[in-house]
Amino acid sequence: MGRFDVRHRIEQLDPARDFAEIYRLMGTYEFPWDMNQALSFALFRTYAVPSIGGLLARTGEFTARAQKRYDDTVLLLDAVLEHGPARGVGRTAVRRMNQMHRSYEISNDDLRYVLATFVVTPIRWLDDFGWRPMTEVERIASANYYRDLGRYMGIRGTPETWQAFARGLDAYEREHFGFDAGARDVAESTLALLATFPPNDRLPAAVVRRISLATMDGPLLDAFGFPHPSRALRALVRGGLKARGRVVRFLPPRSEPYFARQLPQIRSYPEGYTVSALGTFPPGCPVPHPRTGQPGSAAAPTCNS
Secondary structure, eight states, rough: OOOTHHHHHTTSSSSSSSHHHHHHHIIIIIIIHHHHHHHHHHHHHTTTHHHHHHHHHHHHHHHHSSHHHHHHHHHHHHHHHHHSSSHHHHHHHHHHHHHTTTTBOOHHHHHHHHHHHHHHHHHHHHHHHHHSSOOHHHHHHHHHHHHHHHHHOOOOOSSSSSHHHHHHHHHHHHHHOOOOHHHHHHHHHHHHHTTSSSSSSGHHHHHHHHHHHSSSSSHHHHHHTOOOOHHHHHHHHHHHHHHHHHHHTTTTSSSSOGGGOOOOOOOOOOOOOGGGSSSOTTTTTTTOOTTTTTTTOOOOOTTTO
8 A cells, every 4th residue: 555545535526415425534544643642632622612611520530530531532423433323333433422411401512513523633733733734625525424423412513614614613712612620620630640641651640641741722722721831832842743654654555454442541341341331321310410501501311312
Protein backbone atom coordinates (compact mmCIF):
# COMPACT_ATOMS: atom_id res chain seq x y z
CA MET A 1 0.00 0.00 0.00
CA GLY A 2 1.12 3.54 -0.76
CA ARG A 3 0.89 6.29 1.86
CA PHE A 4 -2.05 7.91 0.10
CA ASP A 5 -3.90 4.77 -1.05
CA VAL A 6 -6.55 4.99 1.68
CA ARG A 7 -7.16 8.64 0.89
CA HIS A 8 -7.59 7.74 -2.78
CA ARG A 9 -10.06 5.03 -1.78
CA ILE A 10 -12.00 7.53 0.35
CA GLU A 11 -12.10 10.02 -2.50
CA GLN A 12 -13.86 7.41 -4.67
CA LEU A 13 -16.69 7.05 -2.11
CA ASP A 14 -19.81 9.19 -1.81
CA PRO A 15 -19.90 11.05 1.54
CA ALA A 16 -23.69 11.33 1.32
CA ARG A 17 -24.09 7.54 1.07
CA ASP A 18 -20.82 5.99 2.26
CA PHE A 19 -20.16 8.23 5.26
CA ALA A 20 -19.90 5.34 7.72
CA GLU A 21 -17.25 3.55 5.64
CA ILE A 22 -15.34 6.78 5.12
CA TYR A 23 -15.38 7.53 8.84
CA ARG A 24 -14.20 3.99 9.67
CA LEU A 25 -11.31 4.33 7.25
CA MET A 26 -10.38 7.67 8.79
CA GLY A 27 -10.61 6.42 12.36
CA THR A 28 -8.92 3.04 12.00
CA TYR A 29 -6.43 3.50 9.12
CA GLU A 30 -5.63 7.14 8.41
CA PHE A 31 -5.80 8.91 11.79
CA PRO A 32 -6.35 6.47 14.69
CA TRP A 33 -4.10 8.29 17.17
CA ASP A 34 -5.18 11.76 16.10
CA MET A 35 -8.87 10.90 16.12
CA ASN A 36 -8.65 9.46 19.61
CA GLN A 37 -6.79 12.53 20.87
CA ALA A 38 -9.25 14.87 19.21
CA LEU A 39 -12.36 13.05 20.44
CA SER A 40 -10.97 12.92 23.98
CA PHE A 41 -10.32 16.65 23.76
CA ALA A 42 -13.83 17.15 22.35
CA LEU A 43 -15.35 15.54 25.44
CA PHE A 44 -13.08 17.62 27.66
CA ARG A 45 -14.39 20.81 26.02
CA THR A 46 -17.96 19.89 26.95
CA TYR A 47 -17.10 20.07 30.66
CA ALA A 48 -16.66 23.84 30.26
CA VAL A 49 -20.41 24.20 29.72
CA PRO A 50 -21.65 24.33 33.35
CA SER A 51 -24.89 22.47 32.63
CA ILE A 52 -22.79 19.57 31.29
CA GLY A 53 -19.73 19.68 33.54
CA GLY A 54 -21.80 20.38 36.63
CA LEU A 55 -24.09 17.43 35.96
CA LEU A 56 -21.12 15.12 35.43
CA ALA A 57 -19.72 16.29 38.76
CA ARG A 58 -23.00 15.60 40.58
CA THR A 59 -23.09 12.03 39.33
CA GLY A 60 -19.64 11.47 40.85
CA GLU A 61 -18.75 9.10 38.03
CA PHE A 62 -16.13 11.27 36.34
CA THR A 63 -14.36 12.06 39.61
CA ALA A 64 -14.56 8.78 41.54
CA ARG A 65 -14.29 6.39 38.58
CA ALA A 66 -12.59 8.40 35.88
CA GLN A 67 -10.76 5.46 34.28
CA LYS A 68 -13.93 3.38 33.89
CA ARG A 69 -15.96 6.29 32.60
CA TYR A 70 -13.25 7.04 30.04
CA ASP A 71 -13.08 3.40 28.98
CA ASP A 72 -16.84 3.03 28.72
CA THR A 73 -17.18 6.14 26.57
CA VAL A 74 -14.40 5.04 24.23
CA LEU A 75 -15.72 1.48 23.94
CA LEU A 76 -19.31 2.53 23.26
CA LEU A 77 -18.25 4.91 20.49
CA ASP A 78 -15.89 2.23 19.18
CA ALA A 79 -18.75 -0.27 18.91
CA VAL A 80 -20.81 2.19 16.87
CA LEU A 81 -17.84 2.92 14.61
CA GLU A 82 -17.18 -0.75 13.92
CA HIS A 83 -20.74 -2.05 13.63
CA GLY A 84 -22.89 0.99 12.81
CA PRO A 85 -25.78 2.33 14.92
CA ALA A 86 -28.62 0.40 13.31
CA ARG A 87 -28.15 -3.21 14.33
CA GLY A 88 -26.36 -5.73 16.51
CA VAL A 89 -23.58 -4.57 18.83
CA GLY A 90 -23.65 -1.02 17.45
CA ARG A 91 -27.36 -0.69 18.17
CA THR A 92 -26.78 -2.01 21.68
CA ALA A 93 -24.15 0.69 22.20
CA VAL A 94 -26.55 3.42 21.05
CA ARG A 95 -29.25 2.04 23.32
CA ARG A 96 -26.85 2.17 26.27
CA MET A 97 -25.96 5.79 25.50
CA ASN A 98 -29.63 6.72 25.24
CA GLN A 99 -30.48 4.98 28.51
CA MET A 100 -27.74 6.87 30.32
CA HIS A 101 -28.67 10.24 28.84
CA ARG A 102 -32.35 9.73 29.62
CA SER A 103 -31.49 9.07 33.25
CA TYR A 104 -30.86 12.81 33.58
CA GLU A 105 -32.52 16.01 32.49
CA ILE A 106 -30.21 16.96 29.62
CA SER A 107 -31.32 19.59 27.15
CA ASN A 108 -31.42 18.89 23.44
CA ASP A 109 -29.20 21.95 22.98
CA ASP A 110 -26.47 20.43 25.15
CA LEU A 111 -26.69 17.07 23.37
CA ARG A 112 -26.45 18.81 20.00
CA TYR A 113 -23.41 20.75 21.22
CA VAL A 114 -21.65 17.54 22.31
CA LEU A 115 -22.37 16.08 18.87
CA ALA A 116 -20.87 19.21 17.28
CA THR A 117 -17.64 18.78 19.26
CA PHE A 118 -17.26 15.29 17.73
CA VAL A 119 -17.52 16.76 14.24
CA VAL A 120 -15.51 19.95 14.63
CA THR A 121 -12.69 19.11 17.04
CA PRO A 122 -11.12 16.35 14.87
CA ILE A 123 -11.24 18.62 11.82
CA ARG A 124 -9.42 21.38 13.67
CA TRP A 125 -6.99 18.99 15.36
CA LEU A 126 -5.94 17.49 12.03
CA ASP A 127 -5.65 20.96 10.48
CA ASP A 128 -3.20 21.87 13.25
CA PHE A 129 -1.37 18.62 14.03
CA GLY A 130 -2.27 15.84 11.61
CA TRP A 131 0.04 14.26 9.06
CA ARG A 132 -2.46 15.69 6.60
CA PRO A 133 -5.72 17.64 7.03
CA MET A 134 -9.09 16.10 6.31
CA THR A 135 -10.23 16.36 2.72
CA GLU A 136 -13.56 17.96 1.92
CA VAL A 137 -15.04 14.51 1.32
CA GLU A 138 -13.90 13.43 4.79
CA ARG A 139 -15.32 16.56 6.42
CA ILE A 140 -18.69 16.03 4.74
CA ALA A 141 -18.68 12.35 5.69
CA SER A 142 -17.84 13.20 9.31
CA ALA A 143 -20.79 15.58 9.56
CA ASN A 144 -23.11 13.00 7.97
CA TYR A 145 -21.81 10.26 10.28
CA TYR A 146 -22.70 12.26 13.37
CA ARG A 147 -25.97 13.52 11.91
CA ASP A 148 -26.91 9.86 11.49
CA LEU A 149 -25.79 9.01 15.03
CA GLY A 150 -27.73 12.01 16.32
CA ARG A 151 -30.86 10.68 14.62
CA TYR A 152 -30.54 7.38 16.48
CA MET A 153 -30.00 9.30 19.70
CA GLY A 154 -33.11 11.42 19.15
CA ILE A 155 -31.17 14.70 18.93
CA ARG A 156 -33.21 17.33 17.13
CA GLY A 157 -32.06 20.12 14.84
CA THR A 158 -28.62 18.78 13.94
CA PRO A 159 -26.77 21.00 11.43
CA GLU A 160 -26.65 19.79 7.83
CA THR A 161 -23.01 20.61 7.04
CA TRP A 162 -19.67 20.53 8.85
CA GLN A 163 -19.45 24.30 8.44
CA ALA A 164 -22.81 24.70 10.19
CA PHE A 165 -21.64 22.38 12.97
CA ALA A 166 -18.57 24.62 13.40
CA ARG A 167 -20.61 27.84 13.51
CA GLY A 168 -23.02 26.31 15.99
CA LEU A 169 -20.22 25.05 18.23
CA ASP A 170 -18.46 28.42 18.32
CA ALA A 171 -21.69 30.27 19.07
CA TYR A 172 -22.67 27.82 21.82
CA GLU A 173 -19.29 28.12 23.50
CA ARG A 174 -19.38 31.93 23.37
CA GLU A 175 -22.77 31.88 25.08
CA HIS A 176 -22.38 29.02 27.53
CA PHE A 177 -18.73 28.58 28.53
CA GLY A 178 -18.35 29.54 32.18
CA PHE A 179 -16.86 28.52 35.50
CA ASP A 180 -18.45 25.80 37.62
CA ALA A 181 -16.65 24.33 40.63
CA GLY A 182 -17.94 20.83 39.92
CA ALA A 183 -16.92 21.03 36.28
CA ARG A 184 -13.45 22.14 37.39
CA ASP A 185 -13.27 18.99 39.55
CA VAL A 186 -14.20 16.84 36.55
CA ALA A 187 -11.53 18.56 34.44
CA GLU A 188 -8.90 18.05 37.15
CA SER A 189 -9.82 14.37 37.46
CA THR A 190 -9.50 13.96 33.71
CA LEU A 191 -6.10 15.65 33.62
CA ALA A 192 -4.90 13.41 36.44
CA LEU A 193 -6.08 10.35 34.51
CA LEU A 194 -4.30 11.57 31.37
CA ALA A 195 -1.02 11.59 33.27
CA THR A 196 -1.35 7.82 33.85
CA PHE A 197 -1.72 6.94 30.16
CA PRO A 198 1.33 5.60 28.31
CA PRO A 199 3.65 7.19 27.31
CA ASN A 200 2.59 10.11 29.54
CA ASP A 201 3.21 7.97 32.62
CA ARG A 202 6.96 8.24 31.95
CA LEU A 203 6.81 11.95 32.81
CA PRO A 204 5.97 13.68 36.10
CA ALA A 205 2.23 14.34 36.38
CA ALA A 206 2.89 18.07 36.75
CA VAL A 207 4.69 18.13 33.40
CA VAL A 208 1.85 16.26 31.67
CA ARG A 209 -0.58 18.77 33.13
CA ARG A 210 1.42 21.73 31.81
CA ILE A 211 1.63 20.12 28.36
CA SER A 212 -2.11 19.51 28.37
CA LEU A 213 -2.90 23.10 29.31
CA ALA A 214 -0.63 24.31 26.50
CA THR A 215 -2.91 22.61 23.94
CA MET A 216 -5.99 24.50 25.18
CA ASP A 217 -7.33 27.78 23.83
CA GLY A 218 -7.95 30.83 25.96
CA PRO A 219 -11.74 30.56 26.37
CA LEU A 220 -11.43 26.93 27.51
CA LEU A 221 -8.70 27.77 30.03
CA ASP A 222 -10.74 30.69 31.34
CA ALA A 223 -13.89 28.60 31.73
CA PHE A 224 -12.06 26.25 34.11
CA GLY A 225 -10.05 28.97 35.81
CA PHE A 226 -6.81 27.41 34.60
CA PRO A 227 -3.66 29.54 34.26
CA HIS A 228 -2.53 30.45 30.76
CA PRO A 229 0.75 28.75 29.81
CA SER A 230 3.60 30.91 28.61
CA ARG A 231 3.90 31.61 24.89
CA ALA A 232 7.19 29.70 24.87
CA LEU A 233 5.65 26.55 26.35
CA ARG A 234 2.63 26.77 24.08
CA ALA A 235 4.89 27.12 21.03
CA LEU A 236 7.04 24.20 22.18
CA VAL A 237 4.10 21.84 22.73
CA ARG A 238 2.30 22.77 19.54
CA GLY A 239 5.56 22.58 17.61
CA GLY A 240 6.15 19.09 18.96
CA LEU A 241 2.71 17.94 17.85
CA LYS A 242 3.22 19.42 14.41
CA ALA A 243 6.61 17.71 14.16
CA ARG A 244 5.01 14.38 15.03
CA GLY A 245 2.56 14.89 12.17
CA ARG A 246 5.38 15.51 9.72
CA VAL A 247 7.12 12.32 10.85
CA VAL A 248 3.94 10.23 10.57
CA ARG A 249 3.51 11.44 7.01
CA PHE A 250 6.56 9.42 6.02
CA LEU A 251 5.68 6.26 7.95
CA PRO A 252 4.26 3.20 6.14
CA PRO A 253 0.44 3.15 6.02
CA ARG A 254 -1.51 0.78 8.23
CA SER A 255 -2.33 -2.55 6.67
CA GLU A 256 -4.79 -3.52 9.44
CA PRO A 257 -7.44 -1.41 11.21
CA TYR A 258 -6.63 -0.08 14.66
CA PHE A 259 -9.72 0.29 16.85
CA ALA A 260 -9.94 2.34 20.02
CA ARG A 261 -10.45 -0.80 22.13
CA GLN A 262 -6.83 -1.69 21.28
CA LEU A 263 -5.47 1.44 22.96
CA PRO A 264 -3.14 0.70 25.89
CA GLN A 265 -4.96 3.20 28.11
CA ILE A 266 -8.16 1.10 28.05
CA ARG A 267 -7.60 -0.80 31.30
CA SER A 268 -10.92 -1.47 33.03
CA TYR A 269 -11.71 -4.81 31.40
CA PRO A 270 -8.63 -7.07 31.26
CA GLU A 271 -10.91 -10.12 30.99
CA GLY A 272 -13.10 -8.61 28.27
CA TYR A 273 -16.40 -6.76 28.32
CA THR A 274 -20.00 -6.87 27.11
CA VAL A 275 -21.27 -3.73 25.40
CA SER A 276 -24.67 -4.02 27.08
CA ALA A 277 -22.96 -3.81 30.49
CA LEU A 278 -20.90 -0.69 29.75
CA GLY A 279 -21.71 2.66 31.26
CA THR A 280 -23.75 3.64 34.29
CA PHE A 281 -27.02 2.34 35.69
CA PRO A 282 -28.08 5.09 38.10
CA PRO A 283 -30.28 3.79 40.91
CA GLY A 284 -32.03 7.06 41.75
CA CYS A 285 -32.68 8.86 38.49
CA PRO A 286 -33.59 11.21 37.01
CA VAL A 287 -30.98 13.49 38.57
CA PRO A 288 -32.19 17.11 38.73
CA HIS A 289 -30.75 19.43 36.11
CA PRO A 290 -30.18 23.07 37.09
CA ARG A 291 -31.72 24.37 33.87
CA THR A 292 -34.99 22.44 34.07
CA GLY A 293 -37.83 24.38 32.55
CA GLN A 294 -35.66 26.53 30.32
CA PRO A 295 -36.18 26.47 26.56
CA GLY A 296 -34.59 23.43 24.99
CA SER A 297 -34.62 21.31 28.15
CA ALA A 298 -36.22 17.89 27.89
CA ALA A 299 -38.08 15.90 30.50
CA ALA A 300 -36.14 12.87 31.69
CA PRO A 301 -37.81 9.51 31.08
CA THR A 302 -37.20 6.60 33.40
CA CYS A 303 -33.79 4.95 33.57
CA ASN A 304 -34.95 1.99 31.51
CA SER A 305 -36.32 4.02 28.59
